[in-house]
Amino acid sequence: MRAPRSLRALTAIVVAALLATTVGTGAAIFTATHRTIVRLVDERIAAAAGAVAGEAGPRPTPVLPTPVLLRRLAALTRDRDTGDIGALLTDARGVAIGGNVTLRRRLPPGYASLRAGDGIKGLSAGRAYTRSVGDGRMLTMIAETEPFDDYGAARLRIYLIGFGSILLVVAIGLTGFSRLIARRIGAMRATAAAIVEGDLQRRVPTEGDGGPFDAQAEAFNAMLDRIAELMRGIAGVSSDIAHDLRSPLARLRGQLVQLERRAETPALREGLAAAIAQNDDILAMFAAILRIAEVEGGARRAGFADIDLSALAGEVSGMMAPVVEDGGRTLAVAALPPLPVRGDPQLLTQTLINLIGNATRHTPAGTRIVLAGGRRGTSGVLTLSDDGPGIADEDRALALRRFGRLDRSRSTAGHGLGLPLAAAIARLHGGALWLEDAAPGLRVVIEVPLA
């Protein structure tokens, strides 16, 4: 047999086994008790019949006349020990000729069980023993198998209450146990989810009882601390590199600007201008790396204000329209219903400028760019669509990755960090950014929870 895999399966198996053994034990005790009582009662009524009519069996006993039998029966009924035994003497035709009970049916020789339906007053369950006493006469001895009426039902009730309460205690125990496990595991899962959401400070709560769950939580937390440390290290390294390289690049730029000013031929001037532009691209890339680090650090959340995302988008699109038109594209604004959010206007402005700049840079002249706003559930959504060449399905995830520039765009200016920065800003706001097929073209969707 395979070991159960899940806690639920194990619990079900344990409960089923417990139920089966409890019911089995109850039934066994019930049956064993009943059999013992029946055997004792059978022995007793057989002995009583023997006392009245002599030994039964192959050896023929002297056939006693009816008056003798009746006298002995009367004595039996009077006797204190046997006073509860019922007796019935019938003749060869089955007609009662003596005894102190009447029976609704004729019993065959040997033992039989009696129920309340047999019409014996005061008897709800009992045994009868019928034997021949010669001359076709039959003697039936009857005794109750219950010390009081409806004893079986009462016994069943006692068993149900007794074994039921055992089952109940076990069920409550198991429920409590699984609740406890679910709560502690739930705490761990909530922490993991929070970490995935970007709250890297979250840790699993401990109860301080030093139990295995606390030990588990502590191990988990230690792992998270270590991961955080490594991430800080990596972020620090990339920020430090970006930062440290900016000084020599700034100096280099200064020197190139001086040279350009003094350059004597247009070709030289042009070459130096191109070198300055490349230098500026590198500086912009480092600025973006540092900006992403700043955004992912989360400290800017402290400066969140109540703003209308649509108003901000309208302002930015108005501001960017000349830039887009200068590049030979058009920027139109569709519906922008009010979208109140909590956010950093500088970062959201930077996001929109980046995205509109991207849409201008990576599309052919004549492309139409449309900015629109709307609600999706409890979130405000801004979309920026263009009817340019778009990005193939398989490349969209890559475009959102840091330095994930697509081959097509490598020839154009930019540093491939615009979308990752925009995505980081969306995440800082508790939202998301993704790319869709605008058929034709690309649609960038920014979702920010409404305030």
Add this chain to the structure above:
Amino acid sequence: MKILLVDDDPVFAAALVEELTGFGHALAVAEDGRAGLAAIDQDAYDAVVLDRMMPRVDGIALLERLRGDARSIPVIMLSARGQSDDKIAGLAAGADDYVVKPVEAAELHARLQAVLRGRQWTQGSSDTLRAGDIVVSPSRFRAWRDDQPLDLAKLELKLLAELVRGAGTVLTRAMLIERVWGYDFEPDTNLVDVYIRRLRQKLTAAGGDDPIRTMRGVGYMLRG
């Protein structure tokens, strides 16, 4: 201009001194805040370029001490990391301007000029700005060239006002982004160039020569 550079990084300081000297400034260097305070007490400077992070008395503490003594000497703060709360702290402590390292000498030079000019503007309280035949009234959202009204959009007017305020000195793209657009980042588009081009068209639409000079690789300057 006589400038005191307070910075504890000798390599950075030496490079900056050499480059700013090339722009015609005379520089003295103090290697920490305490030495900086002593130097300001001993000698008169036109401006202070102050590093934010320093051992002993740091940039913010030095600045607070200066402003606490009601000394209004222009101060440009330098910081290693351009986090926005750093910038706010620097300006709150009384800095005239705030620049993130690394800074090009041309940028710092432009900002030093602007800080000194800014002092002159705030002393005169007139709302109307004038440079040559260009007049701007920021509070009335109006501008004229050669007495002819100019039809300018809001940002174009702000840009022109900033150029007029700094007429005769170079305004870098970073300075214009900060002051006209109010952004704490440098957008990776040619925003400034596009708006300058529009402004130029409007300024020269009724005839007249182009009053805006392009300082290649640095920024723009309005004829003084």
